[in-house]
Amino acid sequence: MTTPSFPVTLCVIVRDEEDVLQRCLQSAKNLVAQMIVIDTGSTDASPAIAQECGAAVYHFEWQDDFSAARNAAIDKAEQPWILMLDADEVIDRESWQEQHLQAIFTQPNVLGCYVQLTHLTHCWDNNLTHKPVCSATDMACRLFRNDARLRYVGRIHEDITASIEAVSSEAICWSSFTIWHDGYTAERIQNKDKAARNLHLLHLQLEEEPLNPLWWYAYGTEYFQSERYAEALPWLLRAITSFSKQPRLPGYASDVWLKAVYAYYSLQQLDSAIRLAEEAMEQFPLFPDLLLLSSTLYAVRGSLAEAYQCADEASACGDRTHLYTSTNGASTWRAHWMAAFLAERVGKYAQAAHHYEHAAAYTSTQYSSAILKSAAAWHRSDWISSSRLMRYAASTSEQNTQTIALPLTQALAASVHFSAAANLLPFVPALQEAASIDWASFTRHFLYDNS
Structure with a gap:
């Protein structure tokens, strides 16, 4: 058996969570010294799964009160620190670094620690290998000392911070520890x-x-x-x-x-x-x-x-998750x-190029990155690069040709690849209304007058 790394008790309250409980407990295994599961009336295999994962299982009669159940879990904890998770959450192990945890554990005045709670917009796959790109992050106090003065309050949206702040207003520290949560995807709701x-x-x-x-x-x-x-x-x-x-x-x-x-x-x-x-x-x-x-x-x-x-101010905000609940990309790729x-539409073409380039830097897919870099090149009057990148985007995209026909045609025409642009014209009419350009004049000037 692997020796646990940290003096922490993991506490989880469950009811009919057989589809997610194993991944939750497995994510904490070998990170904590003890695992406690409080079952509030499961009719599925949740208790058996918890025991198979090495957790001690206790039954607790549901009282329409999440705080009562969480406090019952705290009462069973034996380690000096407690980590509270829900069954539909998993620990991002990469973010829970030993040196950071030890730094918190050795501060005598710290009673609790805020962690980053990232809420996903759709579910994980079974192997936890797929991290959805759409999420919202806020801070929650989930790691705290095993101290009799610290108790949860509230039937729902239960909170431990009020009892910590009653002891000391400066007893909660901040961290980059991350917990992933998919309990509020449409499917699970x-x-x-x-x-x-x-x-x-x-x-x-x-x-x-x-x-x-x-x-x-x-x-x-x-x-x-x-x-x-x-x-x-x-x-x-x-x-x-x-x-x-x-x-x-x-x-x-x-x-x-x-x-x-x-x-x-x-x-x-x-x-x-x-x-x-x-x-x-x-x-x-x-x-x-x-x-x-x-x-x-x-x-x-x-x-x-x-x-x-x-939008420009949003792109310059930086990471504000320690202050505000924030969706991913709000100060990076979505803001840029x-x-x-918008810069295009108010005639700020240099700024448009700047923001497209920064958006591309945060984009993971080859298709999107090439589209954004092409747009930046377009605004810098680099027609050849814009054309090359747009054609590369077309070759990497699984999307219907119509979705890229208009910008590709613009780029090719601007770089005097007239015959290639003409081949795409049959796809363009459905997009003319959204083009915000005089398409007839555009095609006449580039495709005929200069051919």
Whole structure:
């Protein structure tokens, strides 16, 4: 048996999680000294799977209270540190480096540690080899000392940080440790009926604490995640009104504003969305997701200069996941791509080339990288390179030829490859409306007058 590396107890609460539990426990194996699984009423093979993975299994009667179950797990922990995971989460082992963990363990004043919790938009494959490219990241305190003063509170969206901060306001440190979570993909939400469960628990929580804005935010979030924006918006706005009266905003406040802005937009209330977005940008500077959403709002209104400015600012934000919940690419490739697109439309061609080049640097596929580099070359008047890259993109893409016909034709024509461009013209008519150019003049000038 391999000697465990760290003095940590892994705690997991489960109910009918046989499809994901093994991968969760395997991801922590040999990283922790003890594994505890609290089963709250499984009818599947979850308890047996946990035992096969080396975890101690304890049965706990479900009380409509996640904190009660998590605290029951804490009571069984024997190691000086506790790592709390859900069954639909896995540890990114590459990010859990020994020297970083030891540095935290040896700080006597540290009671807890924020880790990066990355929520995936679709599920892992069974071997954990596929990391989906679309995700959102926030920080959560999942690693903390085994201390009798530290307990979870809340029936749902349970939290350990309040009890840590009651001991010391400076007892939680930050880390780059990463946990991957796919429990809120559309597939898992539907299979587990999480929305109905969560709304039931929130109803009970609101009966106990009707004036706590955290539960207003949580209620709005549940409706938001189900795309029930008309029902989400009043709860989110109510939370915002409460926050405006507080001298110190809670950590999740930025997400409330972001969701409320998006809800307004989804309900086709553009003016209200922009007003709230402008208020939010004053409250939360350098929030890349808010800047990108604001860029979209301005673009829809036709304010392209303001839209470009927001996208450009988002591209310069850097990593802000320690401050704000953020989707991947919000300050990198998505921000640069949006800024490049808008720069074209306001005549900032050098800036468009700059942003296309940076977007390409963050793009993993050969096709997308070549498309972006070609666009950059186009704006730098390097027609030959643009043509070469676009033809390379065409050769590597599995997409239908029509999706690349227009930009490829433009690049080939600009680099005087007229016959090759002419061969693609049959694919172009369906794309003419989106081209935003005078296609008849373009083809007449390049394909006929100069042939």
